[in-house]
Amino acid sequence: MHRLKRSLYFLLLLNSFRIIYSCCNCNDSLNYFDLKTVTVKALDNSQEWPVIAEDTTLHRNAVAFEVWLSDEEVSEWACLTNSYGYNELYACECVSSYKAKQNIDSIQIISIGKYNEDIYQNQIINKFCFAESVYNSTLSDLYISMDELVESLNNLVLSGSMVYKFRIFLNSRSIYRSAHFDFKIYLSDGSIISRDIQIIIV
Amino acid sequence: MKIGKTIGLILLSFAAIPVVSQETEKDAIISDFKFKIFAGIRNIECDSFGIDKNLDFVNAYYSEYDYIEYQYLGLNFGIKAWQKIELNLDLLVVDSYVLNNLQAHLCYMPFKNLGFSTGYYSFDYFMNDYDYFYRIIYPDYYIYHDDNFYQKRIKDYGFLFGPVFRVHPKRFFVELRMNSGFLTTKMFVEEFAMKQKNSNFRQLLRLETHKAWTPLFYPEIKLEYNFLKKTDFNMGLNCRASYFIQDKYLDYTLIRYEWTRENSTEEIWFNPHHKFEKLEIDLGLLFSW
Numbered sequence: 001m002h003r004l005k006r007s008l009y010f011l012l013l014l015n016s017f018r019i020i021y022s023c024c025n026c027n028d029s030l031n032y033f034d035l036k037t038v039t040v041k042a043l044d045n046s047q048e049w050p051v052i053a054e055d056t057t058l059h060r061n062a063v064a065f066e067v068w069l070s071d072e073e074v075s076e077w078a079c080l081t082n083s084y085g086y087n088e089l090y091a092c093e094c095v096s097s098y099k100a101k102q103n104i105d106s107i108q109i110i111s112i113g114k115y116n117e118d119i120y121q122n123q124i125i126n127k128f129c130f131a132e133s134v135y136n137s138t139l140s141d142l143y144i145s146m147d148e149l150v151e152s153l154n155n156l157v158l159s160g161s162m163v164y165k166f167r168i169f170l171n172s173r174s175i176y177r178s179a180h181f182d183f184k185i186y187l188s189d190g191s192i193i194s195r196d197i198q199i200i201i202v
Numbered sequence: 203m204k205i206g207k208t209i210g211l212i213l214l215s216f217a218a219i220p221v222v223s224q225e226t227e228k229d230a231i232i233s234d235f236k237f238k239i240f241a242g243i244r245n246i247e248c249d250s251f252g253i254d255k256n257l258d259f260v261n262a263y264y265s266e267y268d269y270i271e272y273q274y275l276g277l278n279f280g281i282k283a284w285q286k287i288e289l290n291l292d293l294l295v296v297d298s299y300v301l302n303n304l305q306a307h308l309c310y311m312p313f314k315n316l317g318f319s320t321g322y323y324s325f326d327y328f329m330n331d332y333d334y335f336y337r338i339i340y341p342d343y344y345i346y347h348d349d350n351f352y353q354k355r356i357k358d359y360g361f362l363f364g365p366v367f368r369v370h371p372k373r374f375f376v377e378l379r380m381n382s383g384f385l386t387t388k389m390f391v392e393e394f395a396m397k398q399k400n401s402n403f404r405q406l407l408r409l410e411t412h413k414a415w416t417p418l419f420y421p422e423i424k425l426e427y428n429f430l431k432k433t434d435f436n437m438g439l440n441c442r443a444s445y446f447i448q449d450k451y452l453d454y455t456l457i458r459y460e461w462t463r464e465n466s467t468e469e470i471w472f473n474p475h476h477k478f479e480k481l482e483i484d485l486g487l488l489f490s491w
């Protein structure tokens with residue numbers, strides 16, 4: 001009986017060490033993923049903080065979008081489970097680093113319809129747009145240009161996520177009740193990913 | 203950090219002076235040492251003008267009427283060399299745990315009751331809620347700032363000179379310093395980021411202050427009483443009161459960025475002069491040998 005108790009204590013102790021070991025056994029190498037899809041959401045920037053709009057209705061002076069670039073399946077939370085036992089259990093505690101295989105060559109935003117006196121149908125409107133990366137945006141700072149955005153995205157290493165997120169803000173006021181935009185992302189492997197969005201302007 | 207370096211240099215300079223003779227007081231290069239520890243209160247009053255076209259930082263200098271705003275602890279080190287030269291160093295801890303106020307005096311006493319002193323002076327105080335100006339003139343903006351609480355430590359520094367009068371009846375020592383000089387506020391940068399309501403428009407105002415040397419008048423009176431008087435060691439009470447008056451102003455360059463940090467305009471704003479008064483009273487113990 002005494003021996004059995006001792007053996008049980010020994011096994012418990014052994015497994016406790018294994019838990020401690022496995023929880024700290026994180027893989028810190030950089031993991032690469034493909035950029036295959038773009039998601040565009042209307043962003044309500046009329047108040048203090050920009051928030052994703054419940055519908056596609058935006059204020060006339062605050063037309064903004066949040067753009068997500070990701071692999072085919074948007075998986076915000078990614079963990080490595082290429083182990084077993086306790087290691088598998090705790091692998092999701094590790095925050096892995098991710099980067100896209102492709103670089104972004106350029107981002108083009110096109111107004112599909114006429115927007116106002118300065119923006120015509122099928123016009124590239126990058127010069128009327130400013131941006132911020134979701135990951136390092138602070139309200140105590142200003143926007144960055146579209147070129148700076150591309151550069152910052154190409155240098156960005158994602159932590160625990162496989163989605164590049166950024167925001168686009170228009171500095172031009174619409175004279176119409178609706179607008180339609182196309183977002184085109186040109187990638188370094190020659191591919192283009194795009195998504196359009198239609199918004200209602202109030 | 204700078205004060206730490208200054209103390210180090212002064213202590214080194216003490217060590218570099220050879221204390222040659224202990225035999226007679228007259229022959230010794232360094233003849234007297236004095237150490238004081240004291241606690242005191244400081245009250246600041248500053249003219250505050252109404253809202254003008256531009257932000258005037260001096261309007262926001264912390265001044266709470268009917269209350270003493272600052273308390274401090276201080277140390278004083280003093281030595282006398284060649285019988286006629288005195289070096290005094292005052293270090294104060296004001297509303298923090300670091301020595302952030304410094305007063306160093308070199309005093310030459312060619313006569314028993316009259317001398318001349320020159321020195322360096324730096325002291326701190328606070329500026330509060332200085333964002334109120336932009337909150338009033340930009341009501342349709344959200345204003346962001348680096349700090350959650352709008353309080354900033356301001357440092358003034360400069361040079362003092364003036365005559366010293368003193369009398370030394372028995373156990374008492376009374377000294378009056380009529381300091382004058384020039385002080386400026388250490389330059390600083392403030393940024394105010396703002397976003398317009400119902401709009402994407404953002405702007406950032408960067409204010410870079412300029413140096414503003416202005417004259418001051420700063421009389422000090424010291425009273426010491428030695429209740430323990432031995433041949434080579436004295437112990438006593440020390441009391442000091444000072445009044446400080448200066449015209450203060452802060453001009454600055456306003457850099458306005460719109461949308462991004464690439465688009466900026468620059469203008470210089472000039473501000474009015476304010477009467478700035480400071481009163482200090484402290485009490486402590488002194489040891490001399």
